[in-house]
Amino acid sequence: MGGIGSGLHRTLEICFRKNFTGRPMANRSAAGHRVAVIGGDGIGPEVLAEALKAVAATGVKLATTSFDLGGARYLRDGEVLSDATLAELRRFDAILLGAVGTPGVPPGVIERGLLLKMRFELDLYVNLRPFSGIAPGQTKAHDFVVIRENTEGPYVGEGGVLRRGTPDEVATQGSVNTAKGVERCVRFAFDLARTRARKHLTLVHKTNVLTFAGDLWQRTFDRVAGEYKDVSTAYNHVDAACIYFVQDPHRYDVIVTDNLFGDILTDLGGAVSGGIGVASSANLNPTRSGPSMFEPVHGSAPDIAGKGIANPVAAVLSAAHMLEFLGEARAAQVLRAACVEPTTGSTVAVGDEIARRVRASI
Numbered sequence: 001m002g003g004i005g006s007g008l009h010r011t012l013e014i015c016f017r018k019n020f021t022g023r024p025m026a027n028r029s030a031a032g033h034r035v036a037v038i039g040g041d042g043i044g045p046e047v048l049a050e051a052l053k054a055v056a057a058t059g060v061k062l063a064t065t066s067f068d069l070g071g072a073r074y075l076r077d078g079e080v081l082s083d084a085t086l087a088e089l090r091r092f093d094a095i096l097l098g099a100v101g102t103p104g105v106p107p108g109v110i111e112r113g114l115l116l117k118m119r120f121e122l123d124l125y126v127n128l129r130p131f132s133g134i135a136p137g138q139t140k141a142h143d144f145v146v147i148r149e150n151t152e153g154p155y156v157g158e159g160g161v162l163r164r165g166t167p168d169e170v171a172t173q174g175s176v177n178t179a180k181g182v183e184r185c186v187r188f189a190f191d192l193a194r195t196r197a198r199k200h201l202t203l204v205h206k207t208n209v210l211t212f213a214g215d216l217w218q219r220t221f222d223r224v225a226g227e228y229k230d231v232s233t234a235y236n237h238v239d240a241a242c243i244y245f246v247q248d249p250h251r252y253d254v255i256v257t258d259n260l261f262g263d264i265l266t267d268l269g270g271a272v273s274g275g276i277g278v279a280s281s282a283n284l285n286p287t288r289s290g291p292s293m294f295e296p297v298h299g300s301a302p303d304i305a306g307k308g309i310a311n312p313v314a315a316v317l318s319a320a321h322m323l324e325f326l327g328e329a330r331a332a333q334v335l336r337a338a339c340v341e342p343t344t345g346s347t348v349a350v351g352d353e354i355a356r357r358v359r360a361s362i
Contacts, residue, residue, distance in 0.1 A: 202241075238264075
């Protein structure tokens with residue numbers, strides 16, 4: 001197992017502290033920040049246990065409530081995410097998710113019924129994924145952040161099937177892009193780029209072929225750029241960006257892109273930044289009208305579940321994003337610093353070492 005490379009992720013302290021409209025930033029009560037914990041399936045509960053251990057080592061108090069959601073729950077009683085459970089989740093300050101997905105569950109049931117339902121219903125419109133490390137074949141570290149629009153694009157489910165199972169079957173899948181959805185994501189990316197040393201933002205899309213959606217993204221990006229004269233900008237087609245992620249990741253500072261392209265690019269970002277086992281994410285509702293959700297992106301990995309070999313670093317880093325969003329910037333910094341140097345051993349042993357480093361730094 002490893003750490004997160006030689007450099008710390010420059011993330012969102014300033015953006016998280018910004019005075020967004022909506023409900024104010026959660027304040028820690030005597031009981032602690034109210035956090036819904038969804039361990040989920042596979043290695044999810046294993047890595048989340050180590051993340052919570054690391055948070056406890058910071059001294060930050062969390063008032064946690066566990067929710068039994070995921071593929072195992074669906075196979076047991078058919079429930080994915082009821083409206084009543086969703087209403088309960090809305091009352092928390094944040095959601096910490098391990099991973100969901102179980103063999104035997106039909107494709108799309110958990111993804112659409114749980115993950116996407118939470119993203120859409122809680123308006124988690126920014127998916128933030130930071131990457132730092134030394135890519136294979138490179139000699140210096142990169143440090144960039146991908147801002148992925150999280151509630152639109154092809155994932156909204158527009159489309160259908162005609163004459164299913166026949167030689168004349170027709171399947172359509174629409175990509176929904178709204179002016180409001182694109183602009184709020186682009187503005188968030190510009191705000192983030194403005195806080196970073198390089199102050200550079202790259203739009204990634206496929207404007208030469210996706211001329212309707214791409215045009216909306218490009219026009220919005222260009223218009224908003226006029227309000228951020230201190231931020232330099234660039235554009236890459238998504239296929240070119242895939243090449244640059246591997247050959248020249250240092251060109252990037254902040255990237256903004258749509259839902260589908262962001263999903264694909266960030267998996268590649270994990271692969272060139274130490275592996276998917278250290279890839280963290282934040283699903284953000286910047287207006288704070290509801291809880292934001294924080295999760296590692298490695299999935300449930302059922303093939304290694306229960307073996308004690310899953311890397312908990314991505315879960316710890318996701319918990320650091322959560323602490324930062326809750327106003328616990330110092331604790332978040334300590335968590336990240338504790339993950340920098342590589343650590344070997346079992347899932348629990350790595351978690352123990354990270355917690356030890358945290359306690360030594362407090």
